[in-house]
Amino acid sequence: MGTQQFETLKWVKIALINFVVLALVGVILRYKINFPLPLIDQKFLLHGHSHFAFVGWVTIALMSLMVDYLSRQNISVNFKRYRVILIANMITAYAMLFTFMVQGYAFLSITFSTLSIFVSYFFIYQYWQDLKKINDRSYARVWFKTALILWALSSIGAFTLAYLMAMHIKVQDYFFAAIYFFLHFQYNGWFVFTCLGLLCSVKTNYSPTLQKINKKLYLTLIITIIPTYLLSILWLRVPTYLYWIGTVSGVLQLAAILYLISIFKFMKNSGLYTFSKTTQYLWLLALSCFVLKIILQGLSTIPYLSSLAFGFRPIVIAYLHLCFLGVISFFIVGFFNQIMPDQQKLNLTGTKLFISGVLLQELILMIQGLEMTGVNLLSHSNIILFLIAIMICVGLGQIAFNIRTEKPVKKNLL
Secondary structure (H helix, E strand, C coil): CCHHHCCHHHHHHHHHHHHHHHHHHHHHHHHHHHCCCCCCCHHHHHHHHHHHHHHHHHHHHHHHHHHHHHHCCCCCCCHHHHHHHHHHHHHHHHHHHHHHHHHCCCHHHHHHHHHHHHHHHHHHHHHHHHHCCCCCCCCHHHHHHHHHHHHHHHHHHHHHHHHHHHCCCCCHHHHHHHHHHHHHHHHHHHHHHHHHHHHHHCCCCCCHHHHHHHHHHHHHHHHHCCHHHHHHHHHHCCCHHHHHHHHHHHHHCHHHHHHHHHHHHHHHHCCCCCCCHHHHHHHHHHHHHHHHHHHHHHHCCCHHHHHHHHHCHHHHHHHHHHHHHHHHHHHHHHHHHHHCCCCCCCCHHHHHHHHHHHHHHHHHHHHHHHHCCCCCCCCCHHHHHHHHHHHHHHHHHHHHCCCCCCCCCCCCCC
């Protein structure tokens, strides 16, 4: 079935425009830290920012790329149904952004959050049915199916949070445990597994060597995905045996680094893959951030470092942005660049601004974290972060608004 049946570039552009909106909200958040803006409630805006990041940017982007994968298979697909799901997802994303901005956690914002979860269930069911039709010997289907399961599992955290708020249960430990459950199975489950499925989908020709490495990587991540949640709640003073289960799982995930590096080395050296320089650079950065993420996750098992990680807000924000921007967004933007027609790649200036902004932001956030331990390295760090937020927003704007949607994406991604 041809890619013309699903307007991939149109949805790529929509996803990137949403990313620009997300970055613009980030600019406002950074502005309000430095200058008075009485009309905006900082906490409410932050809630809108985080929800829109998940639903309006990453989820839209990943769903669009997953549907594009279906369009490259020789199967019958009801793309109209996917368009309806994507539009419904868009509506709930913007509704959450504005209702959270205005009222924080309240009836309307919680209603739209719940609706977005039900939209995800519709996508999960429909996509699972279509995956059954595909005879693909690569590991893409396995990654995608697991990603869908973990996506559904993450909603338990969201529903638990809603229940706690509805019942006015104000035990902070329960509140944060539910939030981290949702974040863990979104970041480390739905997001990461889908990205790895997309990576496998680039070339459908069967490669025994790549299949073997993929299987090892998959088994490592799927075995450790549930127990590594414990690393997110070590501040709860969990029983010793749970601490050790989490610690061993965190150490086991170090093997995932070796397997993922092996996959990229095979792709580079086999001669079977041809990626643009921009894609290679973005994916190298995503891989580097993933390696750093796994290492930091392992180090969090050390009590002193764990207290630092959960005790200082800039470090928490730096880690979340490392996962969200460094691992996931770099990979997605690199994949977007790869599926573009040869005559049209992502705007290079915008891409450089985006990359530079993300890396600088991580650096400044880590410096801020050190400042809170008594080490003063940089003055006016919040002003610098505000300027960096503008840089990221401008870069993403150049990328998004330079995409022309009239040409189809490449059917052969190599």
